[in-house]
Amino acid sequence: MNQDPIIRRYLPLDEDAVVDLWSNAAREAHPFLVGEGTGDREQKMREVYLIQADNWVAEHNSEVVGLLGMIGSEIGGLFVAPASQGLGVGRALVEHAITMHDEVTLEVYTLNDRARRFYALMEFEEEGRRLDAETNHELITLRRTARDSSVTRPLGIRISPARCARSSTTPRWEPARESRSSNCHRVRTAVSES
Template sequence: MPKIRPYTPEDRDRLVEIWHQASRVGHPFLSAQDLSEQKVLVRDIYLPKAENWVATDAGEAVGFIGLLDCFVGGLFVHPSAHGRGVGRALIEHAAEVKGQLEVEVYALNVGALEFYQRLGFIQTGIRNSDDQGRPLQLVRLTRPHRE
């Protein structure tokens, strides 16, 4: 089971690498240029603005979750750690800290949609373009607070 700890600035480069590797797997519909542009945003804007929690295995960061209040701005697990409960542990930790959780997922990222649904998230909306204006549908999901 991974250990979860708060983010420190020293984690930045490793988390950007985790984001990049996980995005290549989960978002194959994004071009290399799209990922390159997003990488700068992740490093310079998203990580500094979010409340980040890092999952470690044997002391090495293998995944992270970035929270904006109760909104999951990002959940990324290095592909080498997929299927080992890292994502689930991060979601459960975030739920303990925040209660209700919300997230938006690319509709084309079927694996992520199924992951969130297995963890009790329900679809609450759809938008037809992403934050960069690309015509990629985003599904909004909510997981109610559990007592």
């Protein structure tokens, strides 16, 4: 990726692009889940998660390449388009979550090795494990706290209000809460070595 992604709030007009991204990324990350990214799970994504969660997208060259769904301080979902994985999009979205909350938690399937390696690199620590009643697969609960603002806060923030203004024609979108971050900013994914 030749420039950093833009992180902005999800808008209803993003729905089809986000669901397509989620479907492809989820099928790749969760091949052990029958029907992942389709059918009832897709319907739940559209009708529940995209409406109730505090959703953010990563955009590169005007294309949605990542999705971050926050439920309070929990990362309820983090998905990056397969073609954009390994390019810093996931890191930028996690750092955005840390910017909004000094401590974040999430759950990851034990069988999702790639995600587990990513979260280990992002300094998440295991808090526990449980069996997911819906899928009958084990989930690991992870937590990350802000340790040093030079590491956990995005660098080079650029406010872009014109691209991120809420449309008056999107009545179902409401922010879940006030956050310490702007509605939209460019994130530099390099980490300072202080």
